[in-house]
Amino acid sequence: MKTTITINGRKREFDVPPSTLLLNLLRDDLGLTGAKYGCGIGECGACTVHVDGEPVLGCMTLAVDCDGKSVETIEGLSDGKELHPIQQAYLDEGAVQCGFCTPGFIMSTKALLDENPDPSESEIRNYLKGNLCRCTGYVNIVKAVQKAAEDMR
Ligand code: FES
Ligand code: FES
Numbered sequence: 127m128k129t130t131i132t133i134n135g136r137k138r139e140f141d142v143p144p145s146t147l148l149l150n151l152l153r154d155d156l157g158l159t160g161a162k163y164g165c166g167i168g169e170c171g172a173c174t175v176h177v178d179g180e181p182v183l184g185c186m187t188l189a190v191d192c193d194g195k196s197v198e199t200i201e202g203l204s205d206g207k208e209l210h211p212i213q214q215a216y217l218d219e220g221a222v223q224c225g226f227c228t229p230g231f232i233m234s235t236k237a238l239l240d241e242n243p244d245p246s247e248s249e250i251r252n253y254l255k256g257n258l259c260r261c262t263g264y265v266n267i268v269k270a271v272q273k274a275a276e277d278m279r
Pocket of ligand 1: 162163164165166167168169170171172173174183184185186
């Protein structure tokens with residue numbers, strides 16, 4: 127199906143089977159491999175990207191349903207060589223270990239801070255409950271979100 131999607135600010139046209147997942151379009155067709163294939167069933171958040179500013183799971187979203195919409199991925203977050211403040215905060219606070227979950231966490235964090243620039247710890251934990259991390263124990267991730275919020279205010 128003919129599908130037009132603006133990806134990280136650039137309008138692109140695709141001819142995709144109706145069953146193509148947004149995550150596969152991004153990773154396999156466009157080489158945008160930041161969003162990860164973790165569980166494939168909507169439970170880990172590793173595939174989180176934004177569609178029209180809202181966080182969505184790329185493994186649960188059909189590419190054709192993004193027709194006419196804007197998709198933002200982790201690759202679109204930084205400004206050239208400058209990391210986005212959220213990316214920098216994750217590094218500064220040691221919130222990245224293997225890194226598999228990190229792009230999804232960062233895209234969820236961005237959605238949270240767009241909505242709520244000064245979240246409490248419980249609001250952070252609640253918002254990020256759909257993102258799973260096997261390595262960090264979450265403490266440093268929460269600190270990273272708090273630091274990013276402070277830096278962005
Ligand atoms: S890969 Fe999409 S939620 Fe796990
Ligand atoms: S840093 Fe390894 S899964 Fe989160």
